[in-house]
Amino acid sequence: MTMARKSSSHIKGDPGVIFLTAVLILSCLVFMTLKVRCDQISRSRVPGSAIIYLPSGKYLKYVTFGYSSVLADLIYLWAIQYYSNYAIPERFQYLEHIFSIISELDPRYVDPYELGALIAVYEGNNLELGLRILDMGLEKNPDQWFFPFLAGHLAQLRKNYELARAYYKKAMDIPGSPEIVKRLYAFSAFKTMDLETAWRTWLEIYETSRDERVKKIASNHLYQVKAAIDKQIIERAVALFREKYGRNPYSLEQLKRTGFLKEIPKDLDGLDYLYDPATGEVRAAQIWWKR
């Protein structure tokens, strides 16, 4: 006990220990201050330099020693921070490379494809790039309907209905895809004026759905498609009439009387179409989505 106390008091009073502790604390304070000073100086950076020289994920996988999914996670986390940095305007240049590395390292990791595509389309304003990333996702995960669904949605937002339709078709064909995909497919078919396919698909939805709300939506769209088909028929007849008589018919009955129309079509609710003799235009009696 006495010895311990002696030893303790010896250490406490040892000028060497006091000096070393003082130097230790001082050097610690100095290097921490210098660290703050260094951080205050901005350094020139090569945007994405940390990652752009990474080889393709296919080769990188061999050097991860079985930790490829961890590396994929880390690159994904890095990518989220990197693409949130608005100070790097050219950051989208490496988007495909980075996300293809993640996809090679962990092909079943679906979030990066989704995020990569959204960044490409919304931030980079590059639909093609976004679609390429989603195609990559579908290639690696052929059972995931979500990739073509999102691709269709993005194409639809950019008003490329032909492309949207093709993607929705792909999504529809994947087992487990929700019913809304078929509705969007029918919608884009209508937008591309493939009225026959649009009619057939909406009718199928109407007949097979058990949800009254969906039935109502399908019914409204069927009304819209039928109106478009009828409008085409009537306007074609009006054009032929005008070609022969040099003027528009006074009414739709006149078209029937003169043999340009066999029957005057009625809308899905049995109402007459509204015809304007001055312009020759035809429109439905109701707004389809307000029925």
Added chain:
Amino acid sequence: MKIRAITLNTFKEAIRDRILYLLFFFAAAAIIFSRLLALLTVGDRVKIIKDVGLASLSLFGALMAILIGTGLVYKEIDKKTIYTVISKPIHRWQFLLGKFLGLMLTLVVMIGLMSLIFLIVVFAHTFKLEPRLLIAILFIFIELMLITAVAILFSCFSTPILSSIFSLAFYLIGHTSWGLETLIRKLRPGPWRSLAQFLYTFLPDLENFNFRTEIVHGLAIQPRFYFYSALYGLFYTAFILVLANMIFRKRDFV
């Protein structure tokens, strides 16, 4: 005089270590191989040579510092040769400093030789001398100085295997601690943020010595950054050495 004797002895001991030559061989092979690697690229081949060359210098230099440094003090204790040394009129800090300087001298020779090979390979490609590469090498050396101090610190109280693992962890932390900045930005003000802020400032930031990207791409670096980085390296090394000395002087060899 006493420190000089230990320094020279440590240097003589280190250059007899076979692992040093093995690492030197791999480093030289990697630097020369960078020329072949450059053939595979499309575009700037010199960039690949510089990148691979500087990375080899940094990586193999760190391995040299860790693998030799971690055994320096431990071997003396294990082989009981420490008794002969401490029985002489010599302070323990002088012994430790001599060990540190001896390994630094070894690294000066090794990095010097590797740099020479590297500069010859670059010159063979560009036909011009690039003094800026020497700055990158100098800061690699400052980084190695810190790693050597860390290796000696662990060598004072741990086995070479554990010391190597700890030193390697220090190296990895040093090159990734900058990521804490992102975490700090995401955290709300409070104790966690303060803790993260403290760790960010206290943990080693070896990226402060990494000028490889800027120099390879020919980007400007503010001179005061060189100054602060070099001072940061010196003070951090001093801190580690003082800590090592405090641990070493408490060790009982009886």
